[in-house]
Amino acid sequence: ELKVEQNPLFLSMQEGKNYTIYCNYSTTSDRLYWYRQDPGKSLESLFVLLSNGAVKQEGRLMASLDTKARLSTLHITAAVHDLSATYFCAGDSGGGADGLTFGKGTHLIIQP
């Protein structure tokens, strides 16, 4: 059974700073996903990481995957207030349409 752990679960940071959210998973995962969720809203897909060493970047967010360490990271560069949200990582152990196992989420607050 795939287990996904994120840390930190809560993060308060100032604008302009850099920070990293970590996602560890327990068994082989075919893919690793990052989602963003604003309060009361649905999940927005940020990144899908398919293979070891995969790195994807969009704007101030960059995600990477190390399958040997079973670790994915979401790095935030020069944070801005608009990035305040809850970020979830999720793994897919079944291949195909088996649904995702989500981490508990990282509640990120970026203060001006």
Place this chain on the structure above:
Amino acid sequence: DTEVTQTPKHLVMGMTNKKSLKCEQHMGHRAMYWYKQKAKKPPELMFVYSYEKLSINESVPSRFSPECPNSSLLNLHLHALQPEDSALYLCASSQEAAWGNEKLFFGSGTQLSVL
């Protein structure tokens, strides 16, 4: 069209009511999902439909009954719910390929309150 549409957005029901949640996508996806999300918790998988057949039921109580009338529609029928079933119910879809840049597309959710 890259949207997953859920209706209604909000629903309040009593414990004796029968209601249905609806989900629709026109992206040609062959896998559709129901997730339940309690406040400040991660989404939890409830059901997976693959090619209109139920492939995963994550030990969900029988008061939740899914239905997939066709490849574009997914329903969740609700009957005799309990207050602890109050949550955000999310529908999602994916192409259901075991390879490639597959990802799940989520609907905006139905916020359900059971009184």
